Amino acid sequence: MTAPDASPAVPDRPDLRADCGDCFGLCCVALPFAKSQDFARNKSAGSPCHNLQDDFRCGIHTKLRDEGYKGCTVFDCFGAGQKISQVTFEGVSWRERPGTARAMYEVFPAMRQLHELLWYLTEVLRLPAAGPVHAEARRALDAIERLTRADADALLGADVPAIRAEVNTLLLKASDLVRAKVPGRKKNHRGADLVGARLRAADLRGATLRGALLVAADLTGADLRAADLIGADLRDARLAGADLTGAVFLTQAQVNAARGDAATKLPPGLTRPAHWVA
Known part of the structure; x- marks a missing residue:
């Protein structure tokens, strides 16, 4: 994609x-x-x-x-x-x-x-x-x-x-x-309660996660390319190795609230927080 x-x-x-x-x-x-x-x-x-x-x-x-x-x-x-x-x-x-x-x-x-x-x-x-x-x-x-x-x-x-x-x-x-540019059927998790959810390596390309509660969710290695993350609560969400390339409406504050690593891929304009593991 x-x-x-x-x-x-x-x-x-x-x-x-x-x-x-x-x-x-x-x-x-x-x-x-x-x-x-x-x-x-x-x-x-x-x-x-x-x-x-x-x-x-x-x-x-x-x-x-x-x-x-x-x-x-x-x-x-x-x-x-x-x-x-x-x-x-x-x-x-x-x-x-x-x-x-x-x-x-x-x-x-x-x-x-x-x-x-x-x-x-x-x-x-x-x-x-x-x-x-x-x-x-x-x-x-x-x-x-x-x-x-x-x-x-x-x-x-x-x-x-x-x-x-x-x-x-x-x-x-x-x-x-x-x-719509993402091929295939996209998942709809708008406003979903996904606190602590196990979403390791999940295919979430083009998904809508608007307003979803992803507090402490395990998104290690997840594919979040072109996913809509506006208003998603990413506090302590594990994003190690996750791909957020082209994620829609992802803010620096959301990134700061999550836990990623050197392998986490971010959209242009967003920076890797100092507290993330190397």
């Missing part, structure tokens, strides 16, 4: 990757977390993490997993943090202007969802097989891009769930077009 290649006509979008150096530590303040295997202690929304430094950097960034903050390593704001910090609030932090803190924190979840949609729509444009919906994807991308550059009131007033629903319909079309 020939995997879909990225289209060279679509420029790189560094603005859709988190840049903590241009952010006011928003994910470390705006979001809550509970003490668990992912976080070493409780934190309420709007309260700065005790590891957040005065320069908005994380004091334990290089050893988050060792310190019990694995959850931080699998979170991705898709560049929403720096957009709010540098565009919405024009480079003035919540420390410099405390009166903006509440609005900044409230805008963050909405902006994060919008930036996630921008990332997915950009991926659609990179898929040659999704050509029939490229024009629609560009229109949606342009409209959402304009919204992300609006002021805080406009962002808070936006109907983000409705926008997500509209974009999701488009993403489904794109996924169907890509997976």
Whole structure:
């Protein structure tokens, strides 16, 4: 099977990757977390993490997993943090202007969802097989891009769930077009509970695993070429030797949450996490 290649006509979008150096530590303040295997202690929304430094950097960034903050390593704001910090609030932090803190924190979840949609729509444009919906994807991308550059009131007033629903319909079309190129019958595991499932060496080419729970699933040596993995929960999923070439809508955060090795094949643009075995 020939995997879909990225289209060279679509420029790189560094603005859709988190840049903590241009952010006011928003994910470390705006979001809550509970003490668990992912976080070493409780934190309420709007309260700065005790590891957040005065320069908005994380004091334990290089050893988050060792310190019990694995959850931080699998979170991705898709560049929403720096957009709010540098565009919405024009480079003035919540420390410099405390009166903006509440609005900044409230805008963050909405902006994060919008930036996630921008990332997915950009991926659609990179898929040659999704050509029939490229024009629609560009229109949606342009409209959402304009919204992300609006002021805080406009962002808070936006109907983000409705926008997500509209974009999701488009993403489904794109996924169907890509997976249709895979010969044979494709497996449908959309939303399936596959926690701890034994899927070693499984043929999942072109399968839909949208929203599937694959926590701690054994996918060692599995063939996931051109599989739709949007929203799949891959926490601690074993991907040693698995082939994810051309996997549709696979994010870096999902890869970071899984466990792979040097033989795991990833789509272009995604990097092998440092905690994976050599």
